[in-house]
Amino acid sequence: MKRRKQSEGMNRRDFIQRSAAFAAGSMVMGVGTSKLFGASTSRRSALAIETITLNNGIEMPVLGFGTLYLNDELGVRCVAEAIGLGYRLIDTATIYGNEESVGGGIKKSGINREELFVTSKLWVDDSGYDTTKKAFQTSLDKLGLDYLDLYLIHRPRGEVQASWKAMEELYKEGKIRAIGVSNFEAHQLEELMSYATITPAVNQIETHAFFQQEKAKVNLKKYGIQQEAWSPLAQGRNGHFTNETLAAIGRKHNKNNAQVSLRWHYQRGIVSIPRSSQKAHMQENLNIFDFKLDEADMQTIASLDLNITQFPEWE
Numbered sequence: 001m002k003r004r005k006q007s008e009g010m011n012r013r014d015f016i017q018r019s020a021a022f023a024a025g026s027m028v029m030g031v032g033t034s035k036l037f038g039a040s041t042s043r044r045s046a047l048a049i050e051t052i053t054l055n056n057g058i059e060m061p062v063l064g065f066g067t068l069y070l071n072d073e074l075g076v077r078c079v080a081e082a083i084g085l086g087y088r089l090i091d092t093a094t095i096y097g098n099e100e101s102v103g104g105g106i107k108k109s110g111i112n113r114e115e116l117f118v119t120s121k122l123w124v125d126d127s128g129y130d131t132t133k134k135a136f137q138t139s140l141d142k143l144g145l146d147y148l149d150l151y152l153i154h155r156p157r158g159e160v161q162a163s164w165k166a167m168e169e170l171y172k173e174g175k176i177r178a179i180g181v182s183n184f185e186a187h188q189l190e191e192l193m194s195y196a197t198i199t200p201a202v203n204q205i206e207t208h209a210f211f212q213q214e215k216a217k218v219n220l221k222k223y224g225i226q227q228e229a230w231s232p233l234a235q236g237r238n239g240h241f242t243n244e245t246l247a248a249i250g251r252k253h254n255k256n257n258a259q260v261s262l263r264w265h266y267q268r269g270i271v272s273i274p275r276s277s278q279k280a281h282m283q284e285n286l287n288i289f290d291f292k293l294d295e296a297d298m299q300t301i302a303s304l305d306l307n308i309t310q311f312p313e314w315e
């Protein structure tokens, strides 16, 4: 019901054109849809990254590329390399100060715009109705794009209601294919949904082996909001890359700790966006679709949960 309302609310011509263009891009790329995420199983190419269907009907890759700290020339190179390797979801934010670099990387990659799924985020200082619209346009200009696939409220601070209203309008005008939030706790989501006419499609939150967010996962599923993991590798904190529990599981499957973690996110139905500045790591992080963690592995990883943020300085 909700989904239908949202599609009807969009600028229909844009929506149809973009959906058709995206579908065509998907065909060329061979984007598949995910069995684990509950969609159909029409995978068309072994190299393609599967997609999930968001609550407004648009497709989002289950694995993407994070760009925090990838600025200037480094950002251009990494984004171009990641796209060259097969990443299609690129995650940036105004506060990262790298939207121009991300845009440069996209351009350098030579990929068709329709094949990508680009996310940016509204920073706290830009919250408010007019300021959100202005910040959104600035993001587009810096990225060199004329629409975003996903635009998120970065943190639940400032004038959230006014920002959401502006984002709903941009969505209905066809300038954003999906709108969502980041770092929202249950009560903050509930408050937003009390006035929203469009349910957020995504909540991007800290999620990794040491902060598994099981409660949030259940809650988001209940609302039909897709969970997206930021710092899916915990940025290597708490000894993630040398953790013996993850390593033992990895030995069983001939995979490393990063791959075990990313596969674990995937099997939990969570979109993840690992970042890397090294091409070899980018490639490793894509190689998670040729093995399966068994029930015992999943249980063992569940036991690593410390149920507390590993980024207290960002609270």
Ligand SMILES: NC(=O)c1ccc[n+]([C@@H]2O[C@H](COP(=O)([O-])OP(=O)(O)OC[C@H]3O[C@@H](n4cnc5c(N)ncnc54)[C@H](OP(=O)(O)O)[C@@H]3O)[C@@H](O)[C@H]2O)c1
Pocket (backbone or CB within 6 Å): 065, 066, 067, 068, 069, 091, 092, 154, 182, 183, 204, 205, 229, 230, 231, 232, 233, 234, 235, 236, 241, 258, 259, 273, 274, 275, 276, 277, 278, 281, 282, 284, 285
């Ligand atoms: N919404 C929010 O508030 C929020 C907050 C934080 C992050 N994010 C988003 O989430 C993305 C991911 O999070 P993150 O960047 O904080 O951290 P992350 O992806 O968890 O970890 C990145 C670190 O892991 C290393 N790494 C990556 N792959 C590896 C591999 N296969 N083997 C060994 N080391 C590996 C990278 O080093 P190398 O470069 O050496 O590979 C880098 O130091 C960000 O880039 C950003 O887009 C959003």
